[in-house]
Amino acid sequence: MNEDLMRLRIDLAYDGSNFNGWAKQRHLRTVQGEIEAGLTQVLRLPAGDHFISAEHAGMSQYPWVPQLVVAGRTDTGVHAAHQVCHLDIPRETIEGCVGHLNSSPVQALEHRLQHVLPRDIALHRISVAAEGFDARFSALERTYIYRICDNLSVVDPRMRPFVLNIDGPLDIETMNVAAASIVGLHDFGSFARANPGGTTIRKVKYAHWERVSNSSSLERTQFYQAPILESGLVCFTIVADAFAHNMVRSLVNACLRVGLGKQDLEWFKDKVAQPVREGSTGPVAACGLSLEHVAYPPDNQLASRAQAIRAKRTL
Known part of the structure; x- marks a missing residue:
């Protein structure tokens, strides 16, 4: 992985009743879409089209946008008491969200994201992922x-x-x-x-x-x-x-x-x-x-x- 990027592990839960599943879709409310929109807000990223493909994300001609990778892509109406995903984020970007908070960048991101997510998503924890961690493929x-x-x-x-x-x-x-x-x-x-x-x-x-x-x-x-x-x-x-x-x-x-x-x-x-x-x-x-x-x-x-x-x- 690019040394300028930090991989974060995100543990969360959600009531899937009013979501069109996990995976983001244009013009539909999804869990991934809501979390990535929340990240865009707290990291003060320019609002725009977040449907950049994973292989293009991070390339110089494309702006960095949040791209979550999840352990299991739940369908429309399915709930999660404990879901796991990961995010590769530029170190400079996450450091910029500390502001006046007396905390680490990861703690600051967790605090700010908890306060902007909708009530049907509960953010349990954001942590620095262990080396080699992949939310989807590392799961037993x-x-x-x-x-x-x-x-x-x-x-x-x-x-x-x-x-x-x-x-x-x-x-x-x-x-x-x-x-x-x-x-x-x-x-x-x-x-x-x-x-x-x-x-x-x-x-x-x-x-x-x-x-x-x-x-x-x-x-x-x-x-x-x-x-x-x-x-x-x-x-x-x-x-x-x-x-x-x-x-x-x-x-x-x-x-x-x-x-x-x-x-x-x-x-x-x-x-x-x-x-x-x-x-x-x-x-x-x-x-x-x-x-x-x-x-x-x-x-x-x-x-x-x-x-x-x-x-x-x-x-």
Whole structure:
């Protein structure tokens, strides 16, 4: 990387309800677009067209503009409890944002950006990235959770924007038998939009359905204890090294068809064994899906991980 540039790691969260996904698009509200607009404001950069390609960004004939690289490009309506991205920024540019603040340039940027971002984006932290860090390619795994309500009498109304309501009840035991068949290295072509030049082969490390109980590990006392917000909801947790487009929501939809008795387990397992996209395995609504966590290796393995994951994999 250019020595005049500093790589920053940005940890954040967002309510995806009113965003057209992560990736910036002309004339549409997106998470990336809002953050890059906020960076433009606090760094006092000239407002203009920020659709300069990554390969041209930083070249002398093009002005520097913020270009975020993200761990996972969430779709329209998908939320993130913890998203990670990185930004390569000229050292001179970030030093200029300190102003009257008695702090480092990175701390000053974090402070100023927190105060201009919209309420549906929460900036957790900005830090100097470790050597070799790449928000996308260095990641070891991503964890998503999909939340469903199959009993309207138990859902907390504060959770409604983040939950899919269905006419249940769901057979969670059978859904977990289905989910067990996707763990491991598979071609998820039945559950993902085709990627020209890429692959739909992914390694799922964990996939499990559970109904959340209000009996938590917190010790009960003689006083009132507030119930868990998710109590009564059915949650699907899935962990994989990476995800293909629409993969999680399509897997959820297929599991729901099994859990509601509309399809049997053999149908589901055949979809895993025969990676052919067809209408009955399309994605379920985005509202219930949230990116919960992105895991990275130790700092001394970041560069090697990024190099390895760029290779196109096969079964």
